[in-house]
Amino acid sequence: MRMAVIAALAALALIILAIYRKQVRQFLTQKDYRDRALSALSEKIMPGGFGGDGEMDEMLSGVSIKPDQRYLEELYRRKGNVTELDNTIIREHFVFRGHVQGVGFRFQAMYAANNYDVTGWVENMSDGSVEMELQGTPQGIAMVLGRIRSARWIVIDEMDVNEIPVVEGERGFGVQGY
Secondary structure (H helix, E strand, O other), rough: HHHHHHHHHHHHHHHHHHHHHHHHHHHOOOOOHHHHHHHHHHHHOOOOOOOOHHHHHHHOOOOOOOOOOHHHHHHHHHOOHHHHHOOEEEEEEEEEEOOOOOOOOHHHHHHHHHHOOOOEEEEEOOOEEEEEEEEOOHHHHHHHHHHHHHOOOOOOEEEEEEEEEOOOOOOOEEOOOO
């Protein structure tokens, strides 16, 4: 009798867990709710900090995310013809120095890259710098950099940029290293 009650309670718990998981999965597949939940959670973890879409970031933190104009000016200076460049997919290799590790840099980069349809990767280096490759439109890359620069605790003292060949078929953005 006792074993039957325990088995029935275990079965009931599994059913409740399955229903709960299904509801959570449905909730998380609704983009608007997912973005609000992630932004609210990130706001609690690091006020004014982490990702979500640009609109939600502005609403929660009061910070307007703008493209990194210094990057765009340097890119246009290197490339010349601005109108041809706007829809072109490019790939850039960055090395950031300053207060860039232990401050959510890679998390910010990942969220921003996903929000602005930019692919690539980011990695902390043993010398305290952060290395990153971004592939996308110049405006998308500039928005990712603008999002990173807008983070409260990230301080970029130096940013080296080099154009590299586009990686065909690349999907997503990854965080590498330790």
